Amino acid sequence: MTAVRQQVLVLYLGTSALDAEVVGWSVYDGTGLTSPTTGDSDEPPYRTGVDALRDGWRLFQAAQLIPPYPGHEYDTSFLKHEFLFEKLVTTTEG
Amino acid sequence: MARFVAHGALRMDAVVPKDMNAEAFGVLAAGIPAVPYGVPVAEAYPEGSFPRRILGLPEVAGALRSLVGPDPTVDHHFVHVREPRGGSAQPLHGDAIIDVRPDAFDVQLMYYPQDVTPEMGGTLSVPGSHLRRINETDIGRYQNLRGQSRLVCPAGTVVLLHHGIWHGGRRNDSDVVRYMFKIRLNPTVRQRLLWDTADLHDPGVAEELQRTFPWYEPATARLETYNRIMLWRALTGDDSFDLEYWATRVANRPGRSAV
Numbered sequence A: 001m002t003a004v005r006q007q008v009l010v011l012y013l014g015t016s017a018l019d020a021e022v023v024g025w026s027v028y029d030g031t032g033l034t035s036p037t038t039g040d041s042d043e044p045p046y047r048t049g050v051d052a053l054r055d056g057w058r059l060f061q062a063a064q065l066i067p068p069y070p071g072h073e074y075d076t077s078f079l080k081h082e083f084l085f086e087k088l089v090t091t092t093e094g
Numbered sequence B: 001m002a003r004f005v006a007h008g009a010l011r012m013d014a015v016v017p018k019d020m021n022a023e024a025f026g027v028l029a030a031g032i033p034a035v036p037y038g039v040p041v042a043e044a045y046p047e048g049s050f051p052r053r054i055l056g057l058p059e060v061a062g063a064l065r066s067l068v069g070p071d072p073t074v075d076h077h078f079v080h081v082r083e084p085r086g087g088s089a090q091p092l093h094g095d096a097i098i099d100v101r102p103d104a105f106d107v108q109l110m111y112y113p114q115d116v117t118p119e120m121g122g123t124l125s126v127p128g129s130h131l132r133r134i135n136e137t138d139i140g141r142y143q144n145l146r147g148q149s150r151l152v153c154p155a156g157t158v159v160l161l162h163h164g165i166w167h168g169g170r171r172n173d174s175d176v177v178r179y180m181f182k183i184r185l186n187p188t189v190r191q192r193l194l195w196d197t198a199d200l201h202d203p204g205v206a207e208e209l210q211r212t213f214p215w216y217e218p219a220t221a222r223l224e225t226y227n228r229i230m231l232w233r234a235l236t237g238d239d240s241f242d243l244e245y246w247a248t249r250v251a252n253r254p255g256r257s258a259v
Helices: A049-054 B002-007 B018-030 B050-056 B058-067 B203-209 B218-236
Strands: A002-013 A022-029 A058-062 A082-092 B009-012 B073-082 B107-112 B157-162 B178-186
Touching: A002 A049, A049 A058, A049 A082, B002 B009, B002 B203, B002 B218, B009 B058, B018 B050, B018 B073, B018 B178, B050 B058, B050 B107, B050 B178, B058 B107, B058 B157, B203 B218
Parallel strands: none
Antiparallel strands: A002 A022, A002 A082, A058 A082, B009 B157, B073 B178, B107 B157, B107 B178
């Protein structure tokens, strides 16, 4: 029996452009075949966001561009340019 | 100091002698009793105790004197034990709660009594993350950042971290128990010009303060520089200090009338 499971790739890019370079990344695997975790790699899976598209990842969310709150223009916090991709994988259950 | 302001960390390899490292296994495995928050070092750790001797090593004492000044208090300490082939990685986090003091910082001392190999899952830390305003594990979604540090070090290494640094214990994929002893220290004096300032105006200072890291978004990297300028002003008392005119330009609001 087969089932469809989602793999999620999160890429953090250097600018809001999808073809900007990757500065951070995370992977979550709904198939259960792999267990990616914190600090498991020093090399990004792709050089840019577009490179992930070319490898079959489907973009399903991109971070909004939100202006800084007045008075907090120089604050730094979370990574700003977050892009979430998915792949749907057919797995064999049981 | 400029390097610490940029990186948020100071690493000192193998500064603890071998005999103390050997002794550490028994001491850390037995556990070190908790101490009340905010007590002086001498009260928290009696003369001759293991933590007191770590803090008294010349390299360690000197670095702490430069960063937090004389007579810091002990915030708390903790013995971290990562079991072999067990558990999971900690999510990336900043310790305690969001802490945005612009002119003061705590130091977290991390001591590694054994050689730490890549498989042992040494502490993950993110250079230059300490001035970002985040709260604890809210950054747990970030698994890897370009230029991150996955600690591999010789026995006896001590790392001093700014309280804001993003970090986490990595999964231990080896067959060896990994130990780390952490002490958080609070300053009790204003952190101004506490270090050897003979080279305060050396060009290398500005060079260090403008260092960027591979995980910075280019636009935010400029704000990191701005925030380091502000911290350097606080640490030196020099309100005119600037780098590449970043802070001066955006503060220029002339009051003189031309007509």
